Amino acid sequence: MILTGEEIKKEVLNNRIHIKPFFSENLNPNSYNYHLGPIILEISDSVVDPKRKSKVKKIKLSSKGFVLRPGRIYLGSTIEEIGSDYYVTTLIGRSSVGRLGLYLQITADLGHMGSKHCWTLELCVVQPLIVYPKMKIGQVSFWEPFGAPLTEKFDGKYQKYCVPKISEMYKNIL
């Protein structure tokens, strides 16, 4: 079951959901709006190879914004640290950015229960689009799980980061 906005707020106050910083005005009926952090990594390989570390160009967003081009992958991050040991997070765009042709994730919208950090966003545009630092860009939902937790504490590859992180598939492709 998906949590309502009121329930998200309640569980943030109970410390069962981690959203930092948290402002009630970002609550929606069933989600919470997150904001775009100031650093973007542009993947600059001519052919992306999952067995190798991606080459990147680091871009610091200014208040003038930055134009994303179609046919490129850009990794951004949320300003907020988001996660929960009790609920499963899924992260999507806002309909306001979907209507502009911006993808916020590339079929990987699921957060692992127990991981709490700033999320890497996989930005990809249909038409050229300007993005600005701190813009309200997407939303996160929380879902009730069924069954015992897999382990006491989740310890994945991408824990504890607050900047966009490139793929670490080269560490375990098979």
Next chain:
Amino acid sequence: MILTGKEIEKEVIGGKIIIDPFHKSNLNPNSYDFRLGGYVKVYKNNVLDPKIKQEVETIDIPEAGLILSPKKIYLGFIKERMGSNFYVPIIRGRSSTGRLGLFIHITSDLIDIGSINNWTLQLHATQKIRIFKDMLIGQVTFWKPKGQIVLYDGKYKNSTGPTESYIWKDFNN
């Protein structure tokens, strides 16, 4: 409700979820990582007309990998045979795949309850990318449904590899 990794394991052992072969090491807190099968299909036509049965070409993924072009849709498949008559599967890429710009489905992540086979993946590369057979490409979650269950009995039942769109059949009725 979404099943935890522990619950997925329990239901695989109990027979209510099929994942074959199943390796415990591929379990995540709320999902199971799956592998890419050894070949893909591409449509021969450039302009796709849903009213017409599309011819496809089958391409084996060599050991050195296959480079996907951003201009094509590639139909791949999941190496593991998967499904459930009790839970609803939803597939996703792994975040490691998404960070490389590879879509593994095109806005259709929901698998019908009762569809137990080697599901088709709709691969789309944002930038040119090399793919390898057996790579851990995506993950599947399982959801508890509410209401009476009617099992899938559709066009793609019993498919064992990448299966092209059968939407043309909808127009002939």
